[in-house]
Amino acid sequence: MQTRLRMVLPDQELIKLYEKMFLSREFEERCAEQYAKGHITGFLHLYSGQEAVAVGATAGLHKDDYILSAYREHAQAIVRGADPRRVMAELFGKSTGICKGKGGSMHLFDPSLNFMGGYAIVGGQFPISVGLAFSARYRGEDRIAACFFGDGAVNQGTFHESLNWAQLWQLPVLFICENNFYGIGTEVHRSSALASIHKRTCGYDIPSEKVDGMDVIAVYKAVKYAAEKVRESGHPYFIEATTYRFRGHSMADPAKYRSAAEHDVWKARDPLPNFANQLLEEGIATREQLDGIEAGCARLVDESVQFAEESPWPEDSAVWEDIYV
Amino acid sequence: MSEMTYRDALNLALKEEMRHDPSVFVLGEDVALYEGSFKVTRGLLAEFGEERVKDTPISENTIIGVSIGAAMGGLRPVAELMTVNFALLAMDQIVNHMTKIRYMFGGQTHLPMTIRMPGGGGSQLGAQHSQSLETFFMHCPGMRVLYPATPADAKGLLKSAIRDNNPVIFLEHELLYNSKGEVPEDPEFLVPIGQAEVKRAGEQVTIVGYGRMTILALQAAEELAREGVSCEVVDLRSLAPLDTETILASVRKTGRAVVVEECWRTCGLGAEISSIIFEKCFDVLRAPVRRVSGLDVPMPYSRKIEKICIPQAETIKQAIRDVLSGGY
Structure with a gap:
């Protein structure tokens, strides 16, 4: 049963959630186009379908909270406030990129937003999140570390080591599993003995819950509750958000391991049109308003592509910079 | 100058730097209550307390990952890996993460962290506890690798390592811990990194x-x-x-x-x-x-x-x- 939206957030903030989801989708779909044109190269993992998780979760966190993620992280950075123009420039490998063109799609980072990185070794961000949470407690800071990861990461040693450590040291880490059911082409029940991922925290006595990751309000409410619980108690908490990527693992993957029927079931649950309909039904926004928002997002992404195209390449001398302080 | 062992020189360096900078903390397997497998961290828990001297689970990769996160968050971790051999369990965080983070994030962060590792052979500890892996670390750009021979260098280099804003691998030889030598008492005595x-x-x-x-x-x-x-x-x-x-x-x-x-x-x-x-x-x-x-x-x-x-x-x-x- 859907919540009455106005009971959760004021109208403007609800509309903002839609705008961020739409911007994420628009950005990702334009990335696919730019990849096809050869402007974006290397690995490219798109987030289309999972927007409700990044948008709902980010809205439930404080600005001071740390966010860490894996390599499917464009949307998480942009939703957090990263300039889409500089993110696109990063994907183009330009010097104006968010990491000067040295990171690329999988390594976005913006400390001014407490967005502490996209990591491309599966599970690498777990212990780093724990360390950031420790630094927050050590320094007496009122912030938590939110660690995003996929279902594929939960069989890495770092997952278990970090869950144990966070609970043992009683650290404010919010683990957020984006379960899109596939680690590349391996479905979760073929890689995890216990495929219901949130249940796996019982070995570490960490409270956990499962939430519908296609429902931005459900994610928002769950993360807001969990983040406050983590903040107040200083203990870790674990959320599993079930979701689906509408594209393959990366641009190289046609996703032949999934049936059209399965894809259709999830496509019917696409968080964008569904949330738009909710906003319209409850009279929170008009179709004209949403059209205006969508056009604004498209313009911003147009500008981002233009900015990336027109930006200069890094100087050759940059290869020797930023290795050491 | 005063005569002391390589072990005590390292211990003094840790104490001086912890007194000097409250953001310095020590973590590792058995470093607190047990005071270290080689007793290099003796007396630290008593002087600095539980939040600055941390026993950890036997999770080497996560010891380094937590140190990376803590360094990113503004602290100066000094991690002890019980021996250099166990660093191989942590090579993912050392090589894939620690040495890459500053570079791949465009210089927007730095990692002022030190990883101490006793190692070397000659104690009849067998194939898994006698390795000398210095070359493994030297091969990879993005970290400093130090290896003192004398008590004075042990103290001066460890202090420089802790104050350095780059990740440092600090290798100690297990057969040198009891060796003695003259060590400067000046708490500002530092041996510069990069000088033979x-x-x-x-x-x-x-x-x-x-x-x-x-x-x-x-x-x-x-x-x-x-x-x-x-x-x-x-x-x-x-x-x-x-x-x-x-x-x-x-x-x-x-x-x-x-x-x-x-x-x-x-x-x-x-x-x-x-x-x-x-x-x-x-x-x-x-x-x-x-x-x-x-x-x-x-x-x-x-x-x-x-x-x-x-x-x-x-x-x-x-x-x-x-x-x-x-x-x-």
């Missing part, structure tokens, strides 16, 4: 060493001096960055070089240093550069055969005689 030291001046041959190999090289030089052979001993101290200027200046003077390495010979640091010498001062060499290396075998347990796997003063002396006599 000529530990003994000589004329006929340069011996390049580091860690315990420096001590053996000095012993060999001392014994050969009685035979009228004059050796110069260059103690690297810093393996990365490597002080090639000091090495080359010495070789230009002596015209001969023996590089002593405890690690395996194949692709070892001796190969690297030999190559640098050949490339940069081939014209002054009077003999090919000679390497004295750990044997390319897993370390055996039995002391009779363990000994032949590790450079000894005798094997260093033989190499020097060979280089001087043309018997290579």
Whole structure:
């Protein structure tokens, strides 16, 4: 049963959630186009379908909270406030990129937003999140570390080591599993003995819950509750958000391991049109308003592509910079 | 100056830096209540308390990952990996993360962290506890690699490591912990990173060493001096960055070089240093550069055969005689 939206957030903030989801989708779909044109190269993992998780979760966190993620992280950075123009420039490998063109799609980072990185070794961000949470407690800071990861990461040693450590040291880490059911082409029940991922925290006595990751309000409410619980108690908490990527693992993957029927079931649950309909039904926004928002997002992404195209390449001398302080 | 052991010099460096900077904290397996497997962290828990001296689970990869996160968050972690052998469990966080983060994030963060690791062979600990992995770390850009030979350097280098804003691998030799030497008492005494030291001046041959190999090289030089052979001993101290200027200046003077390495010979640091010498001062060499290396075998347990796997003063002396006599 859907919540009455106005009971959760004021109208403007609800509309903002839609705008961020739409911007994420628009950005990702334009990335696919730019990849096809050869402007974006290397690995490219798109987030289309999972927007409700990044948008709902980010809205439930404080600005001071740390966010860490894996390599499917464009949307998480942009939703957090990263300039889409500089993110696109990063994907183009330009010097104006968010990491000067040295990171690329999988390594976005913006400390001014407490967005502490996209990591491309599966599970690498777990212990780093724990360390950031420790630094927050050590320094007496009122912030938590939110660690995003996929279902594929939960069989890495770092997952278990970090869950144990966070609970043992009683650290404010919010683990957020984006379960899109596939680690590349391996479905979760073929890689995890216990495929219901949130249940796996019982070995570490960490409270956990499962939430519908296609429902931005459900994610928002769950993360807001969990983040406050983590903040107040200083203990870790674990959320599993079930979701689906509408594209393959990366641009190289046609996703032949999934049936059209399965894809259709999830496509019917696409968080964008569904949330738009909710906003319209409850009279929170008009179709004209949403059209205006969508056009604004498209313009911003147009500008981002233009900015990336027109930006200069890094100087050759940059290869020797930023290795050491 | 006061005389103290390598262990106590390291311990003093930790205490001084923890007093100097409240953002310094120590973590590792058995470093707090047990005071360290080699007792380098003795007295830290009592003086600095539980939030600054942290026992950890046996989770080496996560010890390093947590240190990375803590450093990113503004602290100065000093992690102890119980031995260098266990660093192999942490190579994902060391190589894939620690050394890459500043670079791939465009210089927007830095990691002021130190990882201490006792290591080396010669204690009959068998194949899994006797490795010398310095070359593994030297190979990868993005971190400093230090290896002190004396108590004074142990103290001064560890203090520099903790104050440095880059990740530092700090290697300690298990057989040196009880060695004694004069150590400056000045709490601001620092040994600069990236500077080798000529530990003994000589004329006929340069011996390049580091860690315990420096001590053996000095012993060999001392014994050969009685035979009228004059050796110069260059103690690297810093393996990365490597002080090639000091090495080359010495070789230009002596015209001969023996590089002593405890690690395996194949692709070892001796190969690297030999190559640098050949490339940069081939014209002054009077003999090919000679390497004295750990044997390319897993370390055996039995002391009779363990000994032949590790450079000894005798094997260093033989190499020097060979280089001087043309018997290579």
